[in-house]
Amino acid sequence: MVVNGAREQCSIASNGSGRLQHQSEIEFAALSDVGLQRQRNEDFSAYWEPDGANELRRKGILAIVADGMGGYEGGQEASQIAVETLRETFVNARGTPHALLVSGMKAAHERIREYARYNPRLFGMGTTCTAACVVRGHLYFAHLGDSRLYLVHEGKISRLTRDHSYVGRLIESGLIDPTDAETHPQRHILTAALGVGDDPIPDTPLEPLPLQNGDLLLLCTDGLWGLVKDEELRETVMRHAPESACRQLVELAKNRGAPDNITLQLLRFMGNGAGSTTTPLGTSGD
Numbered sequence: 503m504v505v506n507g508a509r510e511q512c513s514i515a516s517n518g519s520g521r522l523q524h525q526s527e528i529e530f531a532a533l534s535d536v537g538l539q540r541q542r543n544e545d546f547s548a549y550w551e552p553d554g555a556n557e558l559r560r561k562g563i564l565a566i567v568a569d570g571m572g573g574y575e576g577g578q579e580a581s582q583i584a585v586e587t588l589r590e591t592f593v594n595a596r597g598t599p600h601a602l603l604v605s606g607m608k609a610a611h612e613r614i615r616e617y618a619r620y621n622p623r624l625f626g627m628g629t630t631c632t633a634a635c636v637v638r639g640h641l642y643f644a645h646l647g648d649s650r651l652y653l654v655h656e657g658k659i660s661r662l663t664r665d666h667s668y669v670g671r672l673i674e675s676g677l678i679d680p681t682d683a684e685t686h687p688q689r690h691i692l693t694a695a696l697g698v699g700d701d702p703i704p705d706t707p708l709e710p711l712p713l714q715n716g717d718l719l720l721l722c723t724d725g726l727w728g729l730v731k732d733e734e735l736r737e738t739v740m741r742h743a744p745e746s747a748c749r750q751l752v753e754l755a756k757n758r759g760a761p762d763n764i765t766l767q768l769l770r771f772m773g774n775g776a777g778s779t780t781t782p783l784g785t786s787g788d
């Protein structure tokens with residue numbers, strides 16, 4: 503089953519029926535909205551889960567968000583190419599989840615560069631890309647740019663990705679305060695993205711992260727996290743079912759002006775957890 507973030511002004515998706523059919527451990531919802539000031543939605547996202555329990559066990563599920571940049575239609579093209587290439591690689595190639603995510607990102611990078619080469623007016627097109635895979639209760643991810651992946655575990659929210667942006671660097675170096683970042687004139691400058699520069703090396707965790715029943719994963723573009731604080735994200739996703747939480751968070755961003763496109767995916771892990779005996783990948787006994 504594939505759920506694409508369509509190019510409509512606003513689109514909601516969920517895997518409600520798929521979950522019942524395949525006993526997926528994931529409850530999923532996603533929402534993308536053009537926002538209040540942009541003409542186009544340059545964000546793109548997709549969620550994939552295999553048809554069949556064996557395949558689900560072997561491959562797990564894949565969630566991707568991408569936020570394109572570049573003039574003309576460059577941003578739109580870049581984010582869509584990235585998401586589709588990464589998904590293709592993940593679905594069709596063989597390898598560990600980590601290897602598939604990384605090689606998928608490399609393939610996406612190449613394809614965007616090639617596309618720009620044959621469409622010179624799209625020169626400079628690029629995209630952020632944050633992809634998460636959950637297989638047998640373990641989270642893998644790969645990340646480039648300033649979209650984000652959050653984990654809500656036992657009521658606490660933590661950000662699993664760092665922003666590959668100029669402002670992100672200034673914050674990490676202690677040169678500016680996180681609160682200044684929201685208004686910093688250079689807050690949109692990325693230091694790493696797909697389709698731009700040399701071969702990208704995405705951030706990945708050293709070890710897959712074991713998930714527990716009830717854990718929540720949130721993937722989102724800066725159109726959301728730029729306007730909605732971590733604490734507000736946490737409260738909303740904990741208090742509401744995924745689909746309703748998606749709608750409320752987009753509403754919140756819109757109440758605050760929504761200058762950018764907003765895209766988010768929310769995944770609730772309903773499995774036994776990585777510590778269970780049925781998950782051979784589990785490395786610790788809880």
Ligand SMILES: [Mn+2]
Nearest residue numbers: 569724725762
């Ligand atoms: Mn954005």
